[in-house]
Amino acid sequence: MISTLSMIKYDFENSVGFVVNTTAKAFQRSFDVELRKNVGVSLSQWRVVGALVLQPGLTQKEIADKVGVEGATLVPIIDKMEKDGLLKRKLDSSDRRINRIYLTPKADSLWESMTECALRIRKSSAKNIPESDIQTTLETLRKISKNLAAFSDLDKTVIPVKKMKVT
Numbered sequence: 001m002i003s004t005l006s007m008i009k010y011d012f013e014n015s016v017g018f019v020v021n022t023t024a025k026a027f028q029r030s031f032d033v034e035l036r037k038n039v040g041v042s043l044s045q046w047r048v049v050g051a052l053v054l055q056p057g058l059t060q061k062e063i064a065d066k067v068g069v070e071g072a073t074l075v076p077i078i079d080k081m082e083k084d085g086l087l088k089r090k091l092d093s094s095d096r097r098i099n100r101i102y103l104t105p106k107a108d109s110l111w112e113s114m115t116e117c118a119l120r121i122r123k124s125s126a127k128n129i130p131e132s133d134i135q136t137t138l139e140t141l142r143k144i145s146k147n148l149a150a151f152s153d154l155d156k157t158v159i160p161v162k163k164m165k166v167t
Contacts, residue, residue, distance in 0.1 A: 034117040044077050057100040
């Protein structure tokens with residue numbers, strides 16, 4: 001058992017990772033509410049639509065990879081979107097085991113409203129913050145992201161520690 005007295009103190013409030021994660025969750029909650037209220041779609045559905053706007057005809061696996069969820073998590077989202085008339089599954093012409101996903105005209109007609117929701121959230125989040133501060137924040141976060149990607153690549157070269165036998 002870990003004693004709270006022997007634990008290293010960690011200042012979560014001033015941790016970039018903690019603040020970024022908390023802020024990202026606030027963005028997601030706000031955007032999900034805005035989308036549901038004004039368009040009738042969820043944040044998860046927005047992510048699928050966004051992936052398909054950029055690249056129509058993706059497979060379910062490709063969509064799952066792009067939106068960062070497991071395939072099994074994506075299936076009910078796709079099922080609901082198809083039932084709601086937002087997308088269509090079509091068999092791949094070269095491999096009938098694969099479904100390609102396409103947006104319907106109904107989804108296309110909602111895209112502008114979805115984008116307006118995103119812009120309202122962006123505007124609300126930046127209220128009373130100078131544009132120069134926003135740009136500095138974006139540049140800093142991009143550098144942090146790049147640093148972490150490089151760190152993760154280095155991390156792959158580390159040899160795993162062997163498990164010790166407990167007797």
